Amino acid sequence: MSTMVMNRPAMTRGTVRRVSEPANGSVRMRLTRRGRIVVVTLAALLGFGIALSAERAVATSTVDPVSYETVYVAPGESLWSIASGIAGERDVRDVVAALEELNGLTSSQLQVGQELLVPADGL
Numbered sequence: 001m002s003t004m005v006m007n008r009p010a011m012t013r014g015t016v017r018r019v020s021e022p023a024n025g026s027v028r029m030r031l032t033r034r035g036r037i038v039v040v041t042l043a044a045l046l047g048f049g050i051a052l053s054a055e056r057a058v059a060t061s062t063v064d065p066v067s068y069e070t071v072y073v074a075p076g077e078s079l080w081s082i083a084s085g086i087a088g089e090r091d092v093r094d095v096v097a098a099l100e101e102l103n104g105l106t107s108s109q110l111q112v113g114q115e116l117l118v119p120a121d122g123l
Helices: 033-060 079-086 092-103
Strands: 068-072 115-119
Touching: 079 092, 079 115, 092 115
Parallel strands: none
Antiparallel strands: 068 115
16 A cells, blocks of 8 residues: 655635625626527527417407397396396396396496396307
8 A cells, every 4th residue: 555745735825815796786697699599598598488379369369240239228127137038048146147237237236227238149
């Protein structure tokens, strides 16, 4: 077995240089060339994805034109009686809920002479 002996000290004395920090205490981040390429690529993919989803949303939205009739509430009429007149084969509860939503009603209480929008073809 051999042993090696060195005469120089393990640590040499030298000058210590402080790294200057910005006055506000923040540290500036530096990107390498590869980092910049990654950031630009991710931004391009994100923009492409947003554009593609917006185009798909526009292409799939189809609005069917609906014509409405105005119905005036007569004495003794309720939202239930109006809904049952236009419900056809559907559940009257669903038609009442749809009429409330269409007319912005917070309850099923109606006033005599109140105007209600009702789809001309029913709901």
